Amino acid sequence: MFTKMIPELGHFALIIALLMSAIQAVVPLAGAATRRPLWMAYARPMAVGQFAFLVVAYGCLTFSYMVDDFSVANVANNSNSMLPWYYKFSAVWGNHEGSVLLWSLMLAAWTFAVSVFSRNLPRDVLARVLGVMGLVSLGFLAFVLITSNPFERLLPNAPTDGADLNPLLQDFGLIIHPPMLYMGYVGFSVVFAFAIAALLGGRLDAAWARWARPWTNIAWSFLTVGIALGSWWAYYELGWGGWWFWDPVENASLLPWLAGTALIHSLAVTEKRGSFKSWTVLLAISTFSLSLLGTFLVRSGVLTSVHAFANDPSRGLFILALLGLTVGASLLLFALRAPRVSHQIGFSWLSRDALLLINNIVLVIITVTVLLGTVYPLLLDALNLGKISVGPPYFNALFVPLTVILCLFMGIGPLARWKRSDLGWLIRRTWLSGVVALVLAAVIPFIYDGEWNLQVSLGLAIALWIVLPMLRDLFDKSRHRHGRMAGLRRLSPAYWGMVLGHLGVAVSIIGVAVVSNYAIERNVRMAVGDSVQVAGYTFTMTELGSRRGPNFVADTARIKVQKGESQSHFVMSPEKRLYIARGMPMTDVALRPGLFRDLYLAMGEDLGDGSWAMRVQYKPFIRWLWLGALLMALGGVLAVADRRYRRTATATKVTGHSAGQGEQGAGANFQEART
Structure with missing residues (x-):
């Protein structure tokens, strides 16, 4: 009997989390404004409590999937009794309601992490940071409960079985891709909260940049891995062998990554030289705003894409209102406060400062270019001014030369000196x-x-x-320096x-x-005994068959592959699957990966005479795309391990004396402690 009440328990936990986020949003911010330590002290326990209750809520929804509780609409629409358990686990976020719940859980996890690892921040700074994150949580939890309740019941007419998870999402890549992507998206809320807290407290100094920089690097690394996993998934799962198609939803993840890259470099200048303060804050606001824009594009129904989740306009309006409120209020605060807490620091145009500024300008131009190509068709359609399609030719014509310019300065930047070269x-x-x-x-x-x-x-x-x-x-x-190695x-x-x-x-x-x-691609007709040569490899179909999977039936082919005149060979087995519950066909490609080349086979349609349409591709160096992304992400994480960030906590503990400390007092004390 208790297990039947699990969805209600999860719903109740969501409501409690909403109430705690409201307290976290209002009371600490009011306490920081009025210098009341007791009110500010509410921030940390509310952050911990909100995270705990969201873990309970998410656990309840996961339990409902695992026990096939089809009285829950979310489970009935996105799972099936034949679905393997690991896909049931990923199906929790393979839909709109579950993905927004995962987003809220990730946001609570980041808030919890800030409350734990930033204990030595000045009390008013921590209260403002957690308060701003509480405001963001409040908006998303309200969105979940009002428009996207994952615990909605179908009683008393519950189905006996579910509709099954979209076959496109029944893949290992989708088990790890969304959590990584969300950790990046939501992670930028931390630097956004630090930026708003700095504006509210008038403490826009090098100390602020040092507090925010590790969180930014970690969020950027997660987003980098998430985008790489999405590209990898699109490469092998969709059956067409591409790795980036400038799909609007792909662009939605690229936009905050580009802005976040500019933000990382701008934070470096602010921390090292104390310059670019206002610009850095504006980038922090823009990066998180672009994360929210990506959420709107994916969940509003304005896009038709294999990546999109929802088609409910009311949900889109809610997210659009949340996006407008967040961006509008942030920019208004920036306009009012930034000129008062910022000042100019001179530098030569032949210096690392200047090169990083150029880096930022080019990255922002690239971001605006991608944003325009993504949003402009939607705006025309919304205003009934016609329909246009913006595809790869536009993006490649602008993105590639701008990237070349960016890389030219990237080669010089690490060698240049600060202030003057x-x-x-x-x-x-x-x-x-x-x-x-x-x-x-x-x-x-x-x-x-x-x-x-x-x-x-x-x-x-x-x-x-x-x-x-x-x-x-x-x-x-x-080399030897001052006589020492x-x-x-x-x-x-x-x-x-x-x-x-x-x-x-x-x-x-x-x-x-x-x-x-x-890359080489050939579309061929193959029957048993037929061979085709591609890039020095001979592909011979030796067998056609069929097999039954847990929730699908599949036609299979066995392809013997030999290189040149070599007698050694290996076998590749592509499949054409039909998922039983949805009646949806899917291509399961066969891959022979390698560091310097991939061999790629995909079955097309049955041509009716014992032969099949086959796509044979040779993809040289394609793994280097994702290897490069992993190296970038590892670099972001490694930078956080620098001991100066661990020393920040001690220095902050020494200098952050009181809750109302102004910019000059805290900044000067912090610089003194560093010296």
Whole structure:
């Protein structure tokens, strides 16, 4: 009997979490404004309590899926008794209601983490940060309970079985992709909360940047991995072998990543030099706003995409109102407060400061370009001004040259000095790298393919231009310094994080350049005994058969693959599946992955005479796309391990004396403690 009440328990836990988020939003912020320590002290227990009750709510929904409680509408619409348990687990967030609940749980987890790992922040700063995060939680929990209740019942007419999970989502990649993506999306709420807290408290200084920077790096790393997993899933699951199609929902995840990349670099300048303060705050607001925009695009019904969840306009209006309120109130506060708490610090236009500023400008232009191409067709349609389609030609024509410009400055940036650099000194440190990059970029295509390819040479030149100056810098830093061996091991984790991040960009660029120009695809008709040759490999169909899966039936093919004249071979087995509950066909591709190439087989349609349409693809260096993303994410995490961020807590504990401390007092004390 108790198990029948689990959905009601989860619903009740959601309501309690909503009430606790309201207290967390109102009381600590009021306490910080009126300097009442007792009110500010409510922030941490409310954050912990909200997280605990959301864990209970999410656990209750998961339990309902695992026991096939089809009296819950969410379970009945997205699960089935034949669904394997691991897909039931991922089905919890494979729908609109469950995904928004997961979003709220992730937000509560980030809030809980801030309350635990920021104990030594000044009391008023922590109260404001947790209060702002409570406001965001309040909006999303209200959204869940008002428009997207995951515990809605179908009683008394509960179905005997469910409609099954969308076959597109019955994949291992979808078990890990959404949580990673959401951790990135929601993680940017932390730096947003720090930015709003800094504006409210008038404490827009280097200390603020140092508090916010580790959280930004971690959120950016999660989002990087999430985007890479989404690209990987689209590559092998959709059956067409592509890895990025400029789908609007793909763009929705790319937008906050681009803005977050600019934010990471801007925070570095604010922390090191105390400049770009207002710009950094504006980037923090913009990054989280773009995360909310992505939520609106995916869940409003304005897009038709394999990635989109909802088609309910009322939900879209709620999220649009939440987005408008968040962006409007944040920008209004920025306009009122930023000029009072910011000041200019001079620098030369030939310095690391200036190069990072150019980096930010180019990244913002790229972000606006992608945003315009994504939103403009929607605006035209909404205003009844016609329908247009903006596809890869637009994005490639603008994104690629802007990325080239960005990478040119990326190669110089790590070598330049703060505040001022000498032009002759920079040229002496970079000219050899430039020459070597150009020579290698011109020669490698001849070695690889026997002929020159302009696009591949350009990609290789850009990638080498990023890597070679860093190698020069590493060499210089490992040489004797002041008569002692400095050694690579004495370089800080933050420096190694920068190296890995830039190396990841270079690796991804190589992957994009090579696979975009050297990939081979053939659509062929194959029956048992037929062979086809692609990129030096011979593919021979040896057998056709069928098999029964847990919730599907499948036609299968066995393809023997040999390279050249070699007698050794391996077997690839693509499938064409029909999912029983939904009657939906799906292609299950066969992959032979490798570091330098992938072989890709996909079954098309049965042509009726014992033969099948087959897609055979050779994808060189495609794994480098995702390897580069993983290196970038690892660089972001490694930078957080720098001991100066651990020292921040101690310095803050010494300097953060009282709840109403102003910018100059806290900032000056913090700088004194650093010195």
